[in-house]
Amino acid sequence: MVRPRVHKNAAQSTQAQETERQLKALFLAGLDGDTQCYHAFLQALGGNLRAFLRRRLSNIPDEIEDIVQEILIAVHNARHTYLPDEPLTAWTYAIARYKMADYLRGRYRYEAWNEPLDSQRQELFAESDQEAAQARRDVDKLLSQLPDRYRLPILHVKLKGLSVAETAQVTGLSESAVKVGIHRGLKALAAKIRGTT
């Protein structure tokens, strides 16, 4: 999906400047303790991030919301590092880019993200998308607590839909180990959800 970007640039940069002004006002008020402004800031920023990421990561649409949330948490935790005189766009963009790269690096366990992004900075605030998808975050979080011999079989068979034989091949486990792993892993997950371990 390559869209013609050239003639959009002027409109985009005006929109980006407008968003910078609005978001910065909300954010600064939020830093001073105005929770309503802070809420509005995070909400609006989430929309910008969502649109930004959807366009860039169209190959993993299910994970966009996870990354949006990662970035929002990061922005929140790093809010004391913002200098009021600096452009909010640059600050937010640096965090978004860092978290996106971090997420993808963890995902591929490999530096697959080499696309130069600096020229895209203006686009971050240029569009907004307020429709949030339900994140897979909770399942992922629970799964990540399991040891690999349980986690991988569940991941491949239950979430990705591979057969037991295929999973055995991918993970290097034996077929019986995959079956046992699913069985015990699901039990362990259930225990974690009930909070008994």
Add this chain to the structure above:
Amino acid sequence: MKTDDLVALLTNHAEPADHTLVSRRYWRAMLISAVGAVLLLLTGYGVRPDLPVMLGTPLFWAKLSFPALVALGAFLVIARLARPGLPVGRRWTVIALPVVVVGAAAMLTLGLAPASERLAMVLGISWYTCPFSIAYLAIPGFIAHFWAIRGMAPTRLRIAGAAAGLLSGAVATLIYCLHCPEMEVAFWAIWYVAGMLIPAVLGAMLAPRLLRW
């Protein structure tokens, strides 16, 4: 969790930002860095016996100003790198300038000296321990400055780690000057720089693990 819920949750934890937190953290790290190096110096090396004489010697102050300027430059760079989206810009030159000046002065003094003495000027009497002593004195600062940066939000981890390592190395060198008897510029140009580079390189290597957030 839905993003709307997350936003609500974060909003509930949005107490007003503490503007003094950052500078307090930096100062504490600087203090630990310097005091830690002094303690290691006093316990392991001692102060050079002619220090009172040295305090009146311009060359000694020139020697001190070399690591002091590098430390200043490294600090200016870190203060930028620790915040997302800030360009470092020309602050690099504050680090480069003293190194270049000392390097040029070293060439000059070596050029003016008779060829037979040049090697002795470079090696001094402690070249094989000097860089490692500096790296040793840098340990408290290394930990402290990494701790300070971890409280910020660096997005270029390796380079931030290198700058933090360099800062600890420069402070350590400054303190080490109270012990080190070497007074040849050529010696400083090689072995002091090597000593500062050890924690800097280590910092760059460890940064992706230590500074990830």
